[in-house]
Amino acid sequence: MNKHRSRRSGFGDWLERRACVPEFAGGMLMGMTFFFFLAATNTLAGWLYAMSGVGLAIMLIGGVLPARILSNIQVERLPIDPVSAGDILTVELWLHNAGKQNKALLEIRDLLPKGITRIESQSHVIESIDIGDRYRWLYSITTLQRGVFHFDRLELATASPFGLFRSRRSQSVPRRAIVYPTVLPLSQCPLVDFIGKDDSPRLYSLENLHHSANEGITRTLRPYRWGDPIRLVHWRTSARFGELRVRELELTVGGQELVIALDTQIGWRSPDFEEAVIAAASLYFYAQRLNLNVRLWTAASGLVHGNRVVLETLAAVQIDANPVEISDPSQLPPDLPQVWITSQPHSLAELPTGSRWLLWGGGSPSSAKFPGIRIDSIDKSDSGTDPSNDKEASDLTYRHLQAQLQTQLARTGN
Numbered sequence: 001m002n003k004h005r006s007r008r009s010g011f012g013d014w015l016e017r018r019a020c021v022p023e024f025a026g027g028m029l030m031g032m033t034f035f036f037f038l039a040a041t042n043t044l045a046g047w048l049y050a051m052s053g054v055g056l057a058i059m060l061i062g063g064v065l066p067a068r069i070l071s072n073i074q075v076e077r078l079p080i081d082p083v084s085a086g087d088i089l090t091v092e093l094w095l096h097n098a099g100k101q102n103k104a105l106l107e108i109r110d111l112l113p114k115g116i117t118r119i120e121s122q123s124h125v126i127e128s129i130d131i132g133d134r135y136r137w138l139y140s141i142t143t144l145q146r147g148v149f150h151f152d153r154l155e156l157a158t159a160s161p162f163g164l165f166r167s168r169r170s171q172s173v174p175r176r177a178i179v180y181p182t183v184l185p186l187s188q189c190p191l192v193d194f195i196g197k198d199d200s201p202r203l204y205s206l207e208n209l210h211h212s213a214n215e216g217i218t219r220t221l222r223p224y225r226w227g228d229p230i231r232l233v234h235w236r237t238s239a240r241f242g243e244l245r246v247r248e249l250e251l252t253v254g255g256q257e258l259v260i261a262l263d264t265q266i267g268w269r270s271p272d273f274e275e276a277v278i279a280a281a282s283l284y285f286y287a288q289r290l291n292l293n294v295r296l297w298t299a300a301s302g303l304v305h306g307n308r309v310v311l312e313t314l315a316a317v318q319i320d321a322n323p324v325e326i327s328d329p330s331q332l333p334p335d336l337p338q339v340w341i342t343s344q345p346h347s348l349a350e351l352p353t354g355s356r357w358l359l360w361g362g363g364s365p366s367s368a369k370f371p372g373i374r375i376d377s378i379d380k381s382d383s384g385t386d387p388s389n390d391k392e393a394s395d396l397t398y399r400h401l402q403a404q405l406q407t408q409l410a411r412t413g414n
Contacts, residue, residue, distance in 0.1 A: 016157075016168045020063045026164035029055055059164065066158050066167035069106075072099030073129075073156060075173050082178040082311070085146045086394055089116070089177060093137045093154070097129040104128040105160040108137060113149035116179065117141045118390075144390060146181040146277065148316045150174065180311040181274075182394075184282040184402045191356040191373060191405070192287050195258050195337050221245045260284050261297040261333045263342035264320045272360040272377055275401055276341050277314050279358055279375070282405065283339055284310055297333050340372075348372070358405075375404055 015021050022030060033055030040048035074096040083089050091110065097103050106126040112119065122139050129135045157168040221237055224244035237245045262280045280296065285307075287294035295305040299320060301313045333340075337354035340347065345363035348370075357372030359365050365374060378400045 016166060017170065020066055020165040020167040023159055023163055023166055025162075026059070026062065029059060029164060033059065058162070062162040062164035065161055066165055067169075069101075069103055069158050069160055070156050070167060070169045072097070073103060073106075074098050075108075075154065075156075075171050077151060077173040077175045080151070080175055080177040082180055082315075083143060084180045085143055085182050086391065087143060088140045089143050089179070090138065090140045091122075091151070091177075093173070095126070095129060095135045095137065097131055097133055097135075100131065102128055102130055103158075105158055107157045109155045109157070110139075110151070111153050111155070112141065113151060113177070115145060115147060116149045116177070117144055143179045145274070146179050146315050148312075149177045149179065151177060178312055178315050181277045181281045181314050182398060183285050184278065184398060184405065186282055186286045186402065186405055188406050189283065189286050190407070191339055191358070192258070192283060192290065192292070195256075195287075195292075195339065195354060195356060221247060257293045257295075257336050258287050259295055259297050259303070259333060259336050259338035260287070261338045261340050262314075262317065263340065263344065263347060264299050264317060265342075265344065266320060267361075268319050268343045269361070269377075270319075272343060272375075273319055275375065275377060275397065276343075276358070276360060277317060278398070278401060279405060280341055281311065281314050282402075297338075303334065373404060373407055375401070 012021050033052050036048050036055065037052035039045070040052055076094045076096070078092040078094070080089065080091060093108075093110070095106075095108070104127065106129070107123060108126060109121050109123040111121050114120075119141070122141065124137050124139065126135055126137075152172055152174045153170055154173055155168055155170050157166060159166040221234055222245065224233065224238075224246050232247045234245050234247050260280050260283050262276060268276070284294055284296055288307075295303045296310045296313060297303050298313065298317050300317065304310055304313050335352045337352060338356075340351055340355060340357040342348070342357065342359060343361040343363075345359060345361075345365050346367060348357050348359070348365055348368035351357065351368075351370060355370050357365070357368060357370065359372060359374045360377065365372065378397055
């Protein structure tokens with residue numbers, strides 16, 4: 001029974017795309033017309049022949065007009081602005097009536113790319129579009145995950161003017177939508193703060209700098225904490241607020257180079273890889289705030305830099321199911337201090353001097369020569385969150401990952 005129903009549904013879909021299919025009223029009219037025709041052939045009554053002829057004429061008109069109404073409708077999809085995962089993506093379409101008759105009672109259905117949101121399509125009903133006019137359709141969806149998604153096909157359908165037969169036509173209106181990975185607002189990150197310190201003693205963390213310096217560019221003012229040097233108290237601001245305020249001096253690291261390297265080799269769990277991409281984006285922008293000369297490296301893209309390029313690279317990056325040997329040395333990670341993000345513990349033994357690492361998975365980082373942090377993924381089944389609530393689950397994952405990235409070096413391995 002189910003197989004027969006699916007075949008009938010497939011045939012109805014094919015017929016609707018190429019001609020038309022009857023609605024409920026159309027099916028009733030077909031039945032009544034056939035009944036009148038059989039009765040007329042049995043009784044030879046002229047009025048029954050007339051009734052069946054009128055019904056047939058109405059069906060012909062009702063079957064031809066929907067396809068004609070759907071013709072000469074031009075659809076334009078405007079460029080889609082990038083958003084971050086979990087944010088609202090806005091799609092804008094314009095429908096132009098280029099025909100010689102009004103278009104009435106149209107249904108437009110936009111088929112959404114797989115994975116961008118939970119629903120498969122977005123639909124809207126248009127009452128009418130006058131000759132030569134344009135109609136604007138704007139809708140929004142909440143994105144589920146990062147990625148590069150391709151909008152393409154949309155469908156126009158109508159049963160106008162009589163509502164007896166329904167016709168549907170497809171149009172290709174391609175546009176690309178980029179959903180960036182989430183960037184965590186890190187207030188500190190020892191992995192980046194101490195990067196390259198092994199061979200560059202002149203670099204210090206912000207905490208050490210503001211304890212030893214008494215001049216420079218003031219980065220911010222904060223309330224006094226026990227142990228802060230009195231020479232850093234900003235007395236004018238303290239008098240205005242009625243409490244001690246301490247200057248934090250800007251850290252200048254002129255020219256220190258750093259590479260955020262994301263290992264895309266096979267072996268990742270999918271949830272761990274998504275966390276790794278978020279970590280890479282967060283570390284990149286944190287390093288930029290420290291004025292480091294930071295770049296991103298992946299096997300597919302090589303070294304890239306620039307906010308938009310990095311975000312687009314991380315939006316598109318995937319696990320290499322079939323790794324390709326890199327023949328161009330320029331596509332290999334440079335011999336510079338780097339944060340190596342991986343799930344393979346054995347890869348930690350070959351890092352350049354002054355590097356750090358982030359490790360996912362259950363392996364042991366015993367071969368690592370430099371400090372790093374082993375990331376423990378949260379078990380959402382034991383977290384007390386509703387698995388169907390994507391926002392709540394994502395927020396919990398982000399907080400857990402952010403706390404680990406801000407962990408002091410005392411928790412890292414050697």
